[in-house]
Amino acid sequence: MRKISVLKIGILAIMTFVAGCAGGGSSTGGTATGGTPQPSNTVITGVAAKGVIAGGAVNVYAPSSTGDLSARILLKSTTTDSSGRFTVGLGDYSGIVEVEVSGNYTDEATGSQLSISAGTLRAAAVAANAGDTVAVTVTPLTELAVRHALSGIFLTEASVRAANALISNLFQIDIMAVAPVAPNLPAVTAASQAQKDYTIMLAAISKWAATAGSLQAVLDACDHDLSATNRLSAATAAQFQAALQSFLSDSVHNQTGVTAASQALSDVGKYTGVLTLSTQGTATAPITSLQVTVTLPAGVAVKRDASGALMASASGVASQAAAFGKNLTSPNTLVLALISTPGFGVGEFASVTYVANPGVIPTASDFAIGNVAITGFDGSNSFNIALNVVPAIKY
Helix, strand or coil: CCCCCHHHHHHHHHHHHHHHHCCCCCECCCEECCCCECCCCCEEEEEEECCECCCCEEEEEECCCCCEHHHCEEEEEEECCCCCEEEEECCCCCEEEEEEEEEEEECCCCCCEEEECCCCCEEEEEECCCCCEEECCECHHHHHHHHHHCECCECCHHHHHHHHHHHHHHCCCCCCCCCCCCCEHHHHHHCCHHHHHHHHHHHHHHHHHHHHCCHHHHHHHHHHHHHHHCCCCHHHHHHHHHHHHHHHCCCCCCECCCCCCCHHHHCCCCEEEEEEEEEECCCCCCEEEEEEEEECCCCEEECECCCCCECEEECHHHCCCCEEEEEEEECCEEEEEEEEEEEECCCEEEEEEEEECCCCCCCHHHCEEEEEEEEEECCCCEEECCCEEEEEEEC
16 A cells, blocks of 8 residues: 655654754664654666667556556656666555556667557566565566556556566566666676576567567467466467577577577476375374375476476475485376375475476366375384375465
8 A cells, every 4th residue: 555645754854853953863774863763765676678778768656546557646757777777766655566668779670779659568566565675677578467467457466466476487587576688799798697588588579579560469469368378378489489589590680699598488488386295184193104106297397496306395294304205207207205203294295396388287187196105103003094195286
């Protein structure tokens, strides 16, 4: 909710004046020496890119108290610098912010000077508390997230967070926190891998837009998929990959020095999810060992971390297990084994991070459970325990 209050500011000013007259000293941070809290300053900072929008107009809005964007309130305006960066202070505001950018940029796909008009490139974020610093990158992907977050003309904090998380998941990049750079060799060379990926991704979207006829056509195609399934279709993901390869192989307009797609760029359109496994039933003693086989559905794989390790771990009631084993016996067959002393109870015992190909939307029942072996120990004897193992997809 908004907490900007003229009355509050006036009261603070009077109190500061009185404290000064009484010899109360000066303020060096959030609290004056007399103990009076100073006003918070919420800061919105980020980059506008489609490529880089230098000297662009930035308007920061708040929706109405009901989340209605048609009744939005202008909080602050500023201009991007030569790198497309901007920073605005919003006083003690907290709640949803909608950041809208317009201006000129150099199109990566054609080298042409193009413009973005007001209302077509936006981002939405949540300043949870007054005084927060919130990173807000504004790109075609954040515009896509705003479209997905909207319910008619309304935004909620939950819908903003969910939409930003979904688009970040599908495009393999934190669309709000990562700042793309200028698509040239010096800037890309100095950038982090995530920044390089975001920069190349935007260039690929420009190539895609050149083929589709406009950026709006690209966003409409993605939005159509998201509205239907919360995912990108295989056809839409393939169009992105074709545009990506077209840009990477374009020796005239690709000035980044990057000619091969990273793993993240190759995975655009894939969805990362979490499968949990739980025991159900009644255990007459703590579980001291458990083994289970999970067969993954077609188009789904266990995700690996940067070191190549399978992303599966003990969780829930078994999170303190002494030993946890995981092994892929075939591309779609995962074997998990746990040993625990003094044991654990009935409930969630493991989580598996999976990646689903574009167009593949698995349900929990698509993951087949087999070869369950559970052992308990009652303090004197070990014996088998008959429990069911149930998969669930964590949202």
